[in-house]
Amino acid sequence: MKIPASDKETQKIIVMTALIAFSCFLTAYFHLVFETCTIFTHFFYFPIILASFWWKKKGILVAVFLSGVLIAGHMLYSGDVGINEDYFRGYSFMLVSTVVALLSERVARSHAELDQIFQTAADGMWVVDKDFNVLRVNDTFLELVGISRDKTAGRKCYEVFPGPRCHTPGCSLTRILGGEKHVEDEVEKERADGKKIPCIVTATPFRGPDGDVIGIVEDFRDITERRQAEEMLQKKHEDLEAACEEITATEEELRQNYNDLSKTEKELRESERKYRDLVELLPQTVFEIDEKSTLTIVNPIALKSFGYTQEDFDKGMNAFEVIAPGDRDRARENVQRVLNREPLGGIEYTAVRKDGSTFPVIIYADAIIQDMRPVGIRGILVDITERKRAETALNRATRKLNMLNSIAFTEIQNAVFSLSGYFELEKLDLMDEKMRPFLNKQIGIVRTITESLKFANNYQSLGLKSPVWQSIQQSFLFGISHLDISKLSRKLNVEGLEIYADPLLENVFFTLAENVVLHGKTATEIALFYQETSEGLMLVFEDNGVGIYEDRKEKIFNRRYEEKKGMGLFLTREILEITGMTIKEIGKHGKGARFEIAVPKGAYRFAEKM
Numbered sequence: 001m002k003i004p005a006s007d008k009e010t011q012k013i014i015v016m017t018a019l020i021a022f023s024c025f026l027t028a029y030f031h032l033v034f035e036t037c038t039i040f041t042h043f044f045y046f047p048i049i050l051a052s053f054w055w056k057k058k059g060i061l062v063a064v065f066l067s068g069v070l071i072a073g074h075m076l077y078s079g080d081v082g083i084n085e086d087y088f089r090g091y092s093f094m095l096v097s098t099v100v101a102l103l104s105e106r107v108a109r110s111h112a113e114l115d116q117i118f119q120t121a122a123d124g125m126w127v128v129d130k131d132f133n134v135l136r137v138n139d140t141f142l143e144l145v146g147i148s149r150d151k152t153a154g155r156k157c158y159e160v161f162p163g164p165r166c167h168t169p170g171c172s173l174t175r176i177l178g179g180e181k182h183v184e185d186e187v188e189k190e191r192a193d194g195k196k197i198p199c200i201v202t203a204t205p206f207r208g209p210d211g212d213v214i215g216i217v218e219d220f221r222d223i224t225e226r227r228q229a230e231e232m233l234q235k236k237h238e239d240l241e242a243a244c245e246e247i248t249a250t251e252e253e254l255r256q257n258y259n260d261l262s263k264t265e266k267e268l269r270e271s272e273r274k275y276r277d278l279v280e281l282l283p284q285t286v287f288e289i290d291e292k293s294t295l296t297i298v299n300p301i302a303l304k305s306f307g308y309t310q311e312d313f314d315k316g317m318n319a320f321e322v323i324a325p326g327d328r329d330r331a332r333e334n335v336q337r338v339l340n341r342e343p344l345g346g347i348e349y350t351a352v353r354k355d356g357s358t359f360p361v362i363i364y365a366d367a368i369i370q371d372m373r374p375v376g377i378r379g380i381l382v383d384i385t386e387r388k389r390a391e392t393a394l395n396r397a398t399r400k401l402n403m404l405n406s407i408a409f410t411e412i413q414n415a416v417f418s419l420s421g422y423f424e425l426e427k428l429d430l431m432d433e434k435m436r437p438f439l440n441k442q443i444g445i446v447r448t449i450t451e452s453l454k455f456a457n458n459y460q461s462l463g464l465k466s467p468v469w470q471s472i473q474q475s476f477l478f479g480i481s482h483l484d485i486s487k488l489s490r491k492l493n494v495e496g497l498e499i500y501a502d503p504l505l506e507n508v509f510f511t512l513a514e515n516v517v518l519h520g521k522t523a524t525e526i527a528l529f530y531q532e533t534s535e536g537l538m539l540v541f542e543d544n545g546v547g548i549y550e551d552r553k554e555k556i557f558n559r560r561y562e563e564k565k566g567m568g569l570f571l572t573r574e575i576l577e578i579t580g581m582t583i584k585e586i587g588k589h590g591k592g593a594r595f596e597i598a599v600p601k602g603a604y605r606f607a608e609k610m
Helices: 006-032 040-076 081-121 139-145 170-175 224-247 253-261 265-270 270-282 300-304 312-317 325-339 385-429 433-459 472-480 505-519 565-577
Strands: 124-129 134-137 183-190 197-208 214-222 285-288 296-300 348-352 358-370 372-382 469-472 490-495 497-501 524-531 538-543 582-585 594-600 603-605
Touching: 040 081, 040 505, 124 197, 134 358, 139 214, 170 197, 170 214, 197 224, 224 358, 224 372, 285 300, 300 312, 325 348, 325 358, 325 372, 348 433, 358 385, 469 472, 472 490, 472 497, 472 505, 472 524, 497 538, 505 524, 505 538, 505 565, 565 582
Parallel strands: 490 524
Antiparallel strands: 124 134, 124 214, 183 197, 197 214, 285 296, 285 372, 348 358, 358 372, 469 497, 497 603, 524 538, 538 594, 582 594
């Protein structure tokens, strides 16, 4: 246990008081009992040296005091030694005290310098003895591990900063004690809060005064940012490859050129000539801009697409000149994000030609790095006019088909309703009892057709509109507003939560609440809350009713479950799957139903954090 500085100082004062008292006692004892002034003065060096060592120049006062005691004692008792010799001893006391104080200050200064170097080192460091006990750590280590200094005292190294090499032959201490002079390894260590930190660990022997290894000195360099940079670079590389594949999808010859060039990517980066040749061959706009957004490189197709000449380009052009005014603020913001090494992927803009005409484009861009800093942006601009036209045509066709379906559904439903009425009238006037079973079957078939039409009418709306960000609390309240749930208490803990889902999300909560009303029987409460997980977010809807039998937990999501109880839950699963969400029921029968909706990362957000 580390003794507080105030307690150590108290202990020093007690020891020094005892030594001075003992020295004074020796003075009186040797004068009065042995009637001599010699021999006992050698004991004076103990408090003199200790005081000078502990308190530096202030400790010289002890030497002055003891010199005064010696001379005063001689004056009170004149022994066998002359007063000059006691003066000489007094001078010796003060000389020894001064030398020790100066040496102690030099040692303390050296120790402070070494400690400052140790504590302010850029890497985390610690000293561990042969028994795995942590002897010393620096401030950088404490910050790296997320722990206070007092929580490292008296603990084993594998308790303070564990890793996969602990308790294995690969342990740095084990390898050093086995005779290795230097150990370096790249490994993930675990912080006090459980977070994994990738580190480069370097260990060297820690030797005692006799040169024997008594432990190790271990250095931890956090390489988290390097790992993230590597992953970001890999992601950007993958995005660039995907963009190139999309550009060259319509031209087999260019695709072959790209495949050949992708195999020699290293040579491509090193060869500006090959890069320029490739840029000029590409059927899409390729550009580079500097930090001031001035265009520095464009390929011939870029000038042709935008209606500019080489002379226009040579005079100097700003990249924002070819972006529609309404998109320029957003474009400037995204340029800064790219320069900050933030991965964006493809972003759509409206481009403007020299003659003022506009067309839709998608831009893929990445920062140009030189000497470890961004100096510009390199990117590809793809004209997506044809794709937009195709999307518009598809949307028009979808709306027409939906209108046709609605008309057809309405007419068929009207016909089925009329047919059902005639069947019921025929059933009332039917005289032949033998025909009644056949009539009942016909009526059942009509009901089946009606349910199928209702299902098809609901199902055709899925995906008709684009997914949007929706408030969970608002969607839930809208959903249950169509039901009488006055007998059920509600617990909501989803304030501020929004998810990216199909506009039919409201129907999901309606169906879940409706099932409680219809099948919950003993339910008195419903609850909706969320839990964040490592994979994303878990949205939970539960009640305290009778629950669902174990063998029916998956069947309830089937379209044709017994008595058609699963029709609504089938649609619920389909609505959620449009944006990558899943739903399952994990409650225990007799204790209530519990539906868990898994929302992936990126598909949820919190309004207060926007």
